[in-house]
Structures are given as C-alpha cells and as structure tokens.
Amino acid sequence: MLSHRSTEIVRATLPAVGGAIGEITPLFYDKLFADRPELLRDLFNRGNQAAGSQQQALAGAVAAFATALVEHPETRPDAMLARIAHKHASLGIAAEQYPLVQRHLFAAIAEVLGEAVTPEVAAAWDEVYWLMANALIALEARLYERAGAPDGDTRFPCAVVGRLAETAEVTTFLVRPLDGRPLPAARPGQYVSVQVELPDGARQIRQYSLSGWHDDALQFSVKRVSGDRAGEVSGHLHDRVRVGDTLLVSAPFGNVTLDGGDSPVLLASAGIGCTPMIGMLSHLAATGSTRRVVSVHADRSESSHAFRADLDRLTAKLPDAVAHVWYERPEAPRPADRTGFADLTLIDVPAGTVAYLCGPLPFLRATRAQLLASGVRAADIHYEVFGPDLWLGRDA
Template identity: 65%
Template sequence: MRYQLGVAMLSAQTTRTVRATLPAVGAAIGDIADLFYKKMFAAHPELLRDLFNRGNQADGSQRQALAGSIAAFATALVEHPDVRPDAMLARIAHKHASLGITRDQYTIVHTHLFEAIVDVLGEAVTPDVARAWDEVYWLMANALIAIEERLYAEAGAVDGSTWRTWEIVERVQETADVATFRLSPCAGDEVPGFRPGQYVSVQVELPDGARQIRQYSLSAAPAETLSITVKRVHGVPEGEVSNHLHAHGHVGSRLTLSAPYGDVPPVDDAAPLLLISAGIGCTPIVAMLDHLVRVDHAGPVTVLHADRSPAEHALRARHTRLADELAPGAVHFWYESAGAEDVPATRRGRMELTDITIPTGARAYLCGPLPFMRGVRARLIELGVRPADIHYEVFGPDLWLGGE
C-alpha cells in the first residue's frame, strides 16, 4: 500500500539554499552520519543496546543508509519540488513501524544530527543554512511520523506498541544453515493478516542483556500461524539474532514479534508475474507463490532463482512444488556448484535472462543480495519491463537508493 500524503514543498528560499549547499553536505554526509551515531549512542546507549542493529553499526551499513536517505530526500525535493518521494518514505516508515519507532525519537535524532552537521561543516553552517536543513529534516520526519501512525493504527498498535509474544510450534531444518520456525500467538491473540512479501521484526534478549531486533520475511501465505525462515549469518560480525535463534529457538520457546510490515504491492492481479530471487531471498517469493496457489491464481507466473547449490537452496522443495502448481508459467533455477546438473530442470552457473521469455506488461518482484538485484533490474528494463513495475525487498539497511 502506498501512502500519498499530498505535496509538501520546501519554501522557495530553502530550496535555493539546499540546492546551493547540497554538494557540500553530500560530500560530508558520511562523516556527519558517523559523528551523529557516536553522539547519539553516547547520550542514549539504550538505543544501540535495544533498538539499532549492532552488526550494521559495526560494518557501517546503517550509517551509509542514513546518509543516503537524507541526501536522496533532499535531492528529490530540489530536483522535483512539486513531488515528494512518498515511495521512499513509505519503505522507511514500514521499517520504522516494525521497530516500534515513536514521535519522540525523531527529536532525539534531530538534536544529535544537527550537532554533527555543525561540528563537521563548521562556519559553513550559517543561520540560513541551518534553517534550510532544519526544514528538510522536519519535512521528512513529519511525513514519516504520519505514515507510521497510520501503520500503527491499522495494526492496532497504540503508540508504537507493536510487540506481541509468540510460541514456536514447529521447527524445520531446511539446510545446514537455514531453519523455518512456525509460530502461534500466545494470550489468545489473533494471527494478523498480511500481504505476501511482508516481514516481521523479531526481538530477542542476548546473553549480555541487549534486546536486539531483526527483520525476517514471512515465508508462507497468511494462515493460522506465521512462518519465518532464518539463515544463520557467518562472518565478521556474525549474526547475533540469527545465531541465537538457531541455538535457542526450539518447539515451545517464546519469541517477541512485531506486527507484519513492508511496503510490497499485492501480487494477485491479472498481470504476468516475474518472481526472481537469489539465496535466502527466496523466502518472500515462496510466500507469494503459496498465496497465489491458495487463491487459484490464473495468470502467467515465471519463477527464477539463483543459489550456490541445490543443498543450499532453502525451501527448494516448496519453491519447486508451488511454482509447478501455477500454470501457465515457467520455472528456472541456477546453481553455481558442480552437481547442479543432477537436479532436474536446473542450469549451471549464474542467472542469465538471455533466453527467458519476458511477457508483455510483466510485474517483477526481486529479493536477494543487492548486486544481484541491481543487475537483474537493469536487465529487465533493457528487456522492456517498466521501472515502476519492478519491486524489490532489501534485507538490512537499504543501500540501493535507486528507487523504483
């Protein structure tokens, strides 16, 4: 669902000031974001402990996402002053709602962000410059607050109280590093409805007392339970929450979940569909397939997936079965490792679209690593798919900034 909140333009003077200072702010935005987080976490350590993803802070991806979103928003305002980038705002707002972000936290961010701007840019931040960027910030913040309050109201979450307790009623080990957890609500709560492709936030208490939060796509269509499929994250840093779930998530264990969120358009219309994924990005795609089978979808569906090997392809049996149940359509899987040729109807190597038939008027849904989605999106546009008909889901901070 897209939230159109109307056009809210910058004043003419602010537009001139932001346009003139955008190159300098843009060049320094990485340093500003880095200093902002240091200042905010020094003043509010509970935000790093219980809200922000410590892994994304450690690898710098959250700082990149913040810097990019501010720069992209300001650029959009000065380049297209009569149109506010609501699609970008809606994507951010859904992520914020899944974290339980509230209005007062925007004031905290404003305080430390503008301290960082002044510290980094120094005398260049004249009163006029400060007023102009203050206007940009609050235009963005108030738009997000309005969308988030609507999302909370729809979910019945008063003042951001989106959290509910769920019990694991089944655990399925899909691969060596991927497990599916089927969840049932506690305390008599109803299972919320959701659109296939949406996600929930999962909050767990770690051994050091931190209550860290991560988002996981729902991997089945709406039913009497919810299902999430979690991949263990290796590397530096390792996945704190995913590894905790693999180690401690057993039948009977309880988890704290948000309501479902995610600004994904519905898939069950008459348009030909392209459902394209790589790696663990298959999870929202499988939920979409599950939904399409349950509603007896009649339109053409093309399913494309790339993975390292058949053994590492999470949900492969369901992915294959559901795709085969939809007709007319086509299914193509690519595997990089040797042995892929032993699996029927698969291809060896990386995904190629050269000989794939792209139906006229197709709508595409992408999920997977960012470089993969960038490449596929560019190729789809070359093949005639409208950019507005290509939708994507990013795990973690959205560093794309390519829009839709």
Template identity: 50%
Template sequence: MLSDKSRPVIEATLPLVGSRIGEITPKFYARLFAAHPELLDGLFSRSNQRNGNQQQALAGSIAAFATHLVNNPGTLPETVLARIAHRHASLGITEPQYQVVYEHLFAAIAEDLAEVITPEIAEAWTEVYWLMADALIKLEKGLYAAQANGTMWSPWKVAAKTPAGTGSITFTLEPADDTPITSALPGQYVSVKVTLPDGLRQVRQYSLSGDAGTSRSFTTKKDDGGEVSPVLHDTVQVGDVLEISNPYGEITLKEGEGPVVLASAGIGCTPTASILRSLAEAGSDRQVLVLHAESDLESWALRSQMTDDVERLKSADLQLWLEEPQAGSNAGFMSLREVDLPANASLYLCGPLPFMKHIRNEAINAGIPATKIHYEVFGPDIWLAS
C-alpha cells in the same frame, strides 16, 4: 513542499552536504548513543553500526530526499518514504524520537561543517529534515492504526524448527496470548527480538516465508558472523517464546491479472516464496515465472515449498541457476538475457544487493518499466546510498 526561501540554499549546498553526509552520520550516531545508550537495546542494530550499513542507509535516505525536493518541487519521494516508514513501524519508532534524532544529527552537521555553515544553511536543512520527519510520522501513524492491535510486540511460541536447506531453518510460530492478530500480506516481514548472550536485546526483520494471513513462519539462514541468527539457530528451542512485531513491508503482491516474475537468490527466496504460495492458494490463472539462483541445490531453503506451488499453478514455470549445476538447471549466475520475459510483467526481486542491481538493470534493458520492478532489502536499505 520546500519553501522558496530554502530551495536555492539546498540546491547550492546539496553537493557539499551530500559529499560530507557519509562522515556526518557516524558522528551523529556516536552522539546519539552516547546520550541514549538504551537505544541499542532492542532498537538499533549493533552489528549494522559496526559494519557501517546503518550510517550508509541514513546518509542515502537524507540525500535522496533532499535531491528529490530540489528536482521535483511540490512532490515527495513516496517510494523512498514508504520503505522507510514500514521499516520504522516494524521497530516501533515513535514521534518523540524524531526530535531526539534531530538534536544529535544537527549537532553532528554543525561539527562537521563548522567552517562553512551559516544560520541560513542550518535553517534550510532543518526544513528538509522536518519535511521528511513529518511525512514519515504521518505514514507511520497510519501503519500503526491499520494493525489489529495497539501492541508493538506480541509473544509467539516456537511450534516447530524445521531444517530448510543447508544452514537454514524455518521457524513456525503460534500465538502465546490472546493479542488480536493482524492478517499479513504476501511478501511482508516481521521484526523478531532476541536476547543475546551478553544480555543485550537485538531485533532483525525476517520475511514471512509461508502462508500469509494470521499464520506466522519465517526462514532464516545462519550467519556465523552475525548476532541474531546464531541465537535463533543454536539457542532458541521449540516451546520458547519470541517477541514478534506486527507484519510490515510495502513489497507485496499487487492486485491485477498481468504476469508475475519472481526473481530471487539464496535466502532471498523467502518473500517470493510467500507471494508464490498466495498465488497457489488462490488458484490464480496469472502467468507466473519463478527464477531462482543458488550455489547448489541442497542450499535452496524453500525448494520443496516453491516447486510444489509451481506445480499447483496452471500457468507457472520455474527456472533455476546453480553454481554447481545439475540436470535441468542453468549453470552459473542468473541472467535475464537467457529468459523469455512475458509482456507487461511485474517483477519482484530479493537477494544480495549486487544481484538485485544486476537483474534490475537487465529487466529495464529488456523493457520492464522501473515502476513495475519491486525489490526487498534485508537490513538497512543501502541501495539508496550507492
């Protein structure tokens, strides 16, 4: 809870700090990596630093947290915190690192706002930071404690590399040692660490696209401008060993009997395919509506898996949108205006950010409550900053 002393200061300065946070965060990261260059080796994404996505994500989360404290006294933004905590835990963030971030973040704030900052303002924003940090530390400790092991990274051998649509590959893994395995939930992801040609290690999160439980398979589309997926596609071979995190992610299939709508675009089908697979494996009688959008049929990475699982379910239906339409598909981009959405449905979304924003808005206009719309973001969650 934000103190009575700090609340009016935060309320008065939030517009200023909010307007400058996008300039403060690049200065913060420059300071952080100058002091701790090792953080770019196996923790922070170099490409997300270059394109500014990480800065946007940090700026958005801080602004969203402070705004919530002002507008909702006595509560915390649980959804925002849970999403960040799962992402942090998948990277192995530790409690001492929050002090390192604080040191360099507030040095950047002092530099950017040197003409207006006062001790009172600095004290109030310090309180905001540690309220957020302490909440995340508590959540992350709980996530670590829930794992079947105390190891951040475990070795997994690549058992198979299977083409999965144009430009995509499914990696099937098997344990390479006797580390106890945490059972994954449908829709969760793992972090995958690879070594780049220049020797730097980089990490990316990939949704588990097949069975949940103790198996591990993920599907990735090659990004020719990226750093990790080209290594996975072109360099990693069957028999090689990858470092994999425990499973994380709060966007998982919620228990219940109500209808489920799974909406995805492109490689965003990976978490929805896992949720669909779990429903099929359980022989669920829930009404399931699968909505997917692609440029063309050949690009659909998990086409066979998803169509087979729809066939296995008694109350499932599939609708497809193709930019190059074929018989049985809708033409162009997905729109819920063309869909008869079941009453009381829960919607799970994954795909490019503009797609998710568009479908979420249409879902709300169609009467689905925002609390029943769940989305997964690949990479830094810049939705908060937009």
C-alpha cells in the same frame, strides 16, 4: 514542499553536505548512542552499526530526500518514504524520537562542516529534516493504527510451534500468539520483526520475511549470518530457540507486496532472497491463481538453496507457471546456460509483467537492468532488500 529560499540554499550546499555525509553519519550515531546507549542495545542493529551499513543507509536516505526536494519540488518521494516508514513501524519507532535524532544529527553536521553551517544553512536543512520527519511520523501513525496499536507497540509474545531445517544455514519457524488472539493481517511479501534477549542482556531486533501461509501460525525463515555481531540474532535463533519457547514478534510490515491484479508475475531472487518470493508463490498457489507466473532463483548450489522442493511443488500447483534456477557451483550436471549467475535474457518475460526482486544489491541491479531491457516498465519493478537499504536514492 520546501520553501523557495531553502530550496536555493539546499541546492547550493547539497554537494558539500553530500560529500561530508560519510563523516557526518558515524559522528551522529556516536553522539546519539553516547546520549542514549539503550538504543544501540535494544533497538539498532549492532551488527549493521559495526559494519557501517546503517550509516551508509541513513546518508543515502537524507541525500536522496534532499535531492528529490530540489529537483522535483512538486513531487514527494512517497515510495522511498513508505519503505522507511514500514521499517520504522516494524521496530516501533515513536514520534518523540525524531527531535532526539534531529539534535544529534545537526550537532554532527555543525561539527564536521564548521563555519560553513551558517544560521541560514542550518535553517534550510532543518526544514528538509522536518519535511521528511513529519511525513514519516504521519505514515507510521497510519501503519500503527492499521495494526491496531496506535501507541506504536505492535509486538506480542508468540509460542514457537514449529521448527524446520531447510538447509544447513536456513531454519523456518512457525509461531502462534500466546494469548490466543487472531493472527495479524499480512500480505504476501511482508516481514515481521523478531526480538530476542541475548546473553549480554541486549534485546536485539531483526526482520524476517513471511515464507509461507497458515491459518493458525506465522511462518518466517532465518539464515544464519556469520560474524560476532552480524549474526548474533540469527545464531541465537538457530542454536537456542526450540519448539515451546517464546519470541516477541511484531505485526507484519513491508510495502513490497504482491498485487491483486491479473497481470503476469515475475518473482526473482538470489540466496535467502527466496523467502518473500516463496511466500508470494505460496499465496498464489493457495488462492488458485490463474496468472502467468515466472520464478527465477540463483544460489550457490543445490544444498544451499532453501525451499527448492517447495519451488517445484508450488509451481506444479499453478496452471500457468514456470521456474528457472541457476547455481554458481552445481553439485550435479546442469545445462551451461543454467550454471553461474541468473540471466533473464535467456527466458521469456511476458508483456505486461509485474516483477518482484529480492537478493544482494549486485543481483538486484543486474536483474532490474535486464528486465528494463526486456520491456518491463520501471514502475512495475519492485524490490526488497534485507538490512539497511543501500540502494536507497538510486533509480530503483
């Protein structure tokens, strides 16, 4: 809980800090990488840094946490913190890195806001930072302990034992631990981090959702991303990694996971957002679930729709399941109400539904709004985004 004095100061200065956060965060990263260039080379996503999306996500997280502290002082934003902690744990973020971030972040704040950052203002925002940082450190420590890696390094070398082209842009990889260890525990909806060494020596890391379930291998799927920096890892995996090669893979993480109840389930995705959803659907089919299952997917066309055959096959295996698919540019005749963007107002959403969403932000926002209008509780709508969470801090 933020102290009363700091609460008043943060409330008064939040508009100024929030208004300048777009200047503060790029300057922070410039200072951080000037001090520790290896972090950009081997930890932070160079594509997201170049595009500015990581800066936007950090700004949203800091502003959202500070707003929550002053508007709801008795409640900690645990859902937001859990999402960040899982992403940090998948990257191996260590507790000792938080003071480094604090030093450069506050240097950037002071440089941008100048004399407005009095000692009292600096102390109040320092309190905000360490409330957030210490909460994340504790959450991440528990995640590391659960993964059997209290030192924070959950990655292990894996042999690529299978590779399958799903579409021209999406490839599925199956990997198995080289040392013969049992597969790490995983829950439907989680992702793994994959680290590759690029031609320039950088060891870049990306997260990929588990898209299927096997007794002896982890399965994840990768969409080729265009752009020099944006797609350097996906391009490397598509072009260079073959069966028999080795990848460094983390234990599974992610807090948006299929619950174990018996309520109806709605799985809604767009584009490559289908990967965690097909993983959940695969788990439901493998366990013989009798739950009511509604799958919704939107894609550009049939040829770009990864796991199209799997969606039909898994839906048919479940006793009470249905799938609805929309294509923007269908390659074969389709009903008018299944051409264009997904529209959940056209389908029956069962009472008591728990929904899981994954896809681009416009899809998430539109789908969530339609689900709320259909009577689904906000608490029962869970979402996953790929890359920096630019929805963080919104009512989502």
